[in-house]
Amino acid sequence: MSGRALRLSETQYVFLMLGVFGSKSFFLYPNLILHTAGGSYWMPILTGLALGVLGAWSFAKLLALHPGLDAFAVVKRSLGWPGLLLFALPFGWYLWRDMMLIARAHVEIISMTVLHTTPLWVLHCIIWVALFLAMGGIASITRAAAVFVVVGVPLIVGLTLLGLSDLQFTLHEPLRSSDAAYLGSKNFYASSYVWVGFLYFASSAQHARRPGRLWRPFAAAALCFLPIIAGAVYLPVLTFGVGFSKALSFPFLSKMDSISHYWLVVENLTAVFISAAILFVILTIGLMMHCFVTALRTMLPMLPGRYAYLAVGAGTYVSALLIPSWKWIENGVWMDTPVRLYLVLLVPLFLLLARLRERRSVRA
Amino acid sequence: MTGHRKRSIWQALRPVPGSGLLAGLRDSFKDMADFEAIRLGEAASQELYSCYLTTLVGSEHLIFALDPDAERMDEALVERYVGTKYAEGDLKACIEALCRGCTVLCTPASASGIILETGEWQQRSVTQPQSENVIQGPMYAFNECYHTNVAMMRQRMRTPKLKLWETTVGEVAPVQSGMFYMEGITDEGLVQRIQQQFSKIEVDGIQDTGELLRLLGARSVLFPLAITTERPDRLASSLLSGKVVILLDGTPRAIVAPGAFSDFWEAAEDWYLMPFIAVFLRTIRFMALLTNLFLPSFYVAVTSVNIDVNRLEISLAAAGSREAVPYPVLVETLLILFLLDCIVEAGVRLPRTISATVTMVGGVVLGQAIIQANIVSNLLVIVAATTALTNFIVVDYQMGLVQRVLKYFVLIGAGVLGILGIVLSFAIMVVFLSRMESFGVAYLSPAGPRARVYAGDPLMRFKRGRDRHKERSG
Structure with a gap:
């Protein structure tokens, strides 16, 4: 099936987004939300969701300017080379950092919980699997997404449901407290990394029948994943209490470790959780690599695709290996926040500029 | 035998200066113990020969060989041929026909011969499937004879929409192959693609559909890229789903293309059972x-x-x-x-x-x-x-x-x-x-982007059925 004829349905975009949420929602997000000021954890979660949908809507409107083109080509056509550089360079930087951080964070989790003695350079092989996926193109990524989501999401849902056991609702009262102090907390802004998955539509928008509606798959996936994300934050709180949960690096994983039922064949549910999460990580890194190479090839059309993928894969592998500690990952997510917000805020700005330009040309 | 047919037979055997079909055939089939070129007699001042491979022909050629009155070898003798089919062919066509079990009538000076369909192929009878047994469903399967297999498909699907495209594969030992597809259901692009792939095949000979599948460009390190089956009912079902079926002479297994991973888990019986059971x-x-x-x-x-x-x-x-x-x-x-x-x-x-x-x-x-x-x-x-x-x-x-x-x-x-x-x-x-x-x-269809030519999954069948129902109910 040629790339030109390829059409992706909204359901397939939902699958892609479910994979992105699955890879981003667990490794740092619960910790960041628990450390936001105010203690009303449902508020930063829902605010993040609402802002994410708003960002997806504006991004979809940008993509709708020139249907049949990816985001980079749309920006290049609308705003020329300066606009492309202002969009693609920060976007590429953000993608590279995001790939590196997601890969390393999950490798650290694996190393801490399941494979204590396996060298990190072996565990980072997930990057090569993701590279293999990315080299197959967006059609391959979408097909793999369907399988990974069908396998992974039921496991994650099952684990969340199992997490409902042994809850003490008195440990976090009142549950419905509303305190807007989280808006002044840097952790809230750092946690926005979960809600910007729509940016990865940049390299696949040309396959949508109606790019202007691409916010809907994002919103659908976000709403589907909302109970799981809320579970990742609230289940540890309602099991261990707020203070103890805040002290844990991986509150959700600790919650998984605490589950024990005589009828469960598997005792270590963390291993099951990581198995599902790794599928999503491979999918998300593959999608990001595809985005990265698309951005590169828009700027350098002569660049051979195969070598570009290999270079991106090797670069991600080496840079992820060079991350020295978990603290560095936490700082990395915070330090990327300005770039992330710039990309999300820049999109409406691009949209405005493009529309103004169109109106001028119509008047002329 | 009609007058037109009789005239065309003698037209084919007229002498052409410098030609020697009989010598050509004898040269091609020298050192072959089962090749025979029997002089039948004279007709129109030319010696008439009947050439065949004794191991492949049936008894029809004996109509000529056993005639006792060689002096009366003329049009009347040829008229006694009551074969169902005959054709005219040059040296190359005659050689190929002899290898298929045909009898060639020729004269020493003619450029072309009359090819009579007298072949009597040795073949296994139609039996139960060897590797795809079912409890419920048809109990017969293909054998190694191409014509028998084609006939079975025709008996199963009695419609002019079932089209058959034929070709031969192999330079040294050509083997007949055919592709069935359903007009109006199968994607034309798929048919053309496979026809092009056939035209690119360069091989001395071919023995099985597994080999043919690789030659058709379906290269895979590990996974089979198309189903091979010996069941005509399974093929009929696949044809109705928009796929094509490729038969090869000498093998009971036919190729169903294109194939997806999920197809390999579908037994023929699944379609005959209740949906929940399937x-x-x-x-x-x-x-x-x-x-x-x-x-x-x-x-x-x-x-x-x-x-x-x-x-x-x-x-x-x-x-x-x-x-x-x-x-x-x-x-x-x-x-x-x-x-x-x-x-x-x-x-x-x-x-x-x-x-x-x-x-x-x-x-x-x-x-x-x-x-x-x-x-x-x-x-x-x-x-x-x-x-x-x-x-x-x-x-x-x-x-x-x-x-x-x-x-x-x-x-x-x-x-x-x-x-x-x-x-x-x-x-x-x-x-x-x-x-x-x-x-x-x-290959992972129907997961991921839906392919245009792959409309055979149950969901699409359900949608087609629903559309038909809507049309009927007005």
């Missing part, structure tokens, strides 16, 4: 696939790498059962799986009368002895037996072989990275499959 059976097959691929690996992972994943009781039982085993779990598992594959292979290759004994000796006696000798643990024998059993639930033989190979791949992954190794092996397999295409259609 879904249940397919689920069992998929579960068997997962068990076959991952059970030995899971055993290795939870007994050597991720010991804490399992419940303590099971871990203790596993440790207890392999207390006296001196090898690492991975080596122990590789050993028993290798042994198992040897038994399976021996069972397939040996004559049926002996294979039952070998399976008994290999499975029961060797299994018992290997436990008593503390080479493998009790638990592993259970795992290995389950793995072997689930391997035979696979509908398609080719896919069963793939599973046998992949099991080792996952096993190595589990030996190195435990549960994570199993997950990574699974991810690699999915990525590998997601990149594959069969005749332009995604």
Whole structure:
């Protein structure tokens, strides 16, 4: 099936987004939300969701300017080379950092919980699997997404449901407290990394029948994943209490470790959780690599695709290996926040500029 | 015989200066003991010869050879030929026809001969399927004769919409091949694509559809890219789903293209059973696939790498059962799986009368002895037996072989990275499959982007049926 004829349905975009949420929602997000000021954890979660949908809507409107083109080509056509550089360079930087951080964070989790003695350079092989996926193109990524989501999401849902056991609702009262102090907390802004998955539509928008509606798959996936994300934050709180949960690096994983039922064949549910999460990580890194190479090839059309993928894969592998500690990952997510917000805020700005330009040309 | 037909026969045998069809045939078939060129007599001042391969022709040629009155060899003799079909052909066509079992009538000076369809092919009778048995459904299968197989398809699908495109494959030993497709249902692009692939084939000869599949560009390192089947009912169902069917002379198995991974888990019987039963059976097959691929690996992972994943009781039982085993779990598992594959292979290759004994000796006696000798643990024998059993639930033989190979791949992954190794092996397999295409259609269809030519899945059938119902109800 040629790339030109390829059409992706909204359901397939939902699958892609479910994979992105699955890879981003667990490794740092619960910790960041628990450390936001105010203690009303449902508020930063829902605010993040609402802002994410708003960002997806504006991004979809940008993509709708020139249907049949990816985001980079749309920006290049609308705003020329300066606009492309202002969009693609920060976007590429953000993608590279995001790939590196997601890969390393999950490798650290694996190393801490399941494979204590396996060298990190072996565990980072997930990057090569993701590279293999990315080299197959967006059609391959979408097909793999369907399988990974069908396998992974039921496991994650099952684990969340199992997490409902042994809850003490008195440990976090009142549950419905509303305190807007989280808006002044840097952790809230750092946690926005979960809600910007729509940016990865940049390299696949040309396959949508109606790019202007691409916010809907994002919103659908976000709403589907909302109970799981809320579970990742609230289940540890309602099991261990707020203070103890805040002290844990991986509150959700600790919650998984605490589950024990005589009828469960598997005792270590963390291993099951990581198995599902790794599928999503491979999918998300593959999608990001595809985005990265698309951005590169828009700027350098002569660049051979195969070598570009290999270079991106090797670069991600080496840079992820060079991350020295978990603290560095936490700082990395915070330090990327300005770039992330710039990309999300820049999109409406691009949209405005493009529309103004169109109106001028119509008047002329 | 009509006057027109008679005239055209003698027209073909008229002498042409410088031509020598008979000499050409004798030269081509020299040193062939079963080649005969019998002088029938004279007609129109020319000697008339009947040429054929005695091992391939039926009795019709004797109409000429046994005529006692050679003096009266004229048009009347030829008129006695009551064959169903004849054609005129030059030297090349005559050689090819003789190899097919035809009889060639010619004169020493003619440039072309009359090709009479007198072939009597030796073929197996139409019997039950050898590898695709069903309890409910048609009980006959293809044999090795191309014409018989084509006839069976025509009997099954009595419609002019069933089109047949024919060609030959092979430079030295040409073999007839044909492609069936349904007009108005099959994508024309798919038909053209396969026709183009046929035109690119350059090979001396071909023996089986497996070989043909690779020559048609369906190159794959491991996974079969199209189903091969010997059941006409399965082919008819595939044709109605928009696929094409490729037959090859000399083999009972036909190719159904394009193929997707999910097709290999669909038995012919599934369409004849109640839908829920069919879904249940397919689920069992998929579960068997997962068990076959991952059970030995899971055993290795939870007994050597991720010991804490399992419940303590099971871990203790596993440790207890392999207390006296001196090898690492991975080596122990590789050993028993290798042994198992040897038994399976021996069972397939040996004559049926002996294979039952070998399976008994290999499975029961060797299994018992290997436990008593503390080479493998009790638990592993259970795992290995389950793995072997689930391997035979696979509908398609080719896919069963793939599973046998992949099991080792996952096993190595589990030996190195435990549960994570199993997950990574699974991810690699999915990525590998997601990149594959069969005749332009995604191998993982219907997962992911829907392919235009792949409209055969149950959902699409349901939609088509619903549309028809709407049309009828106005």
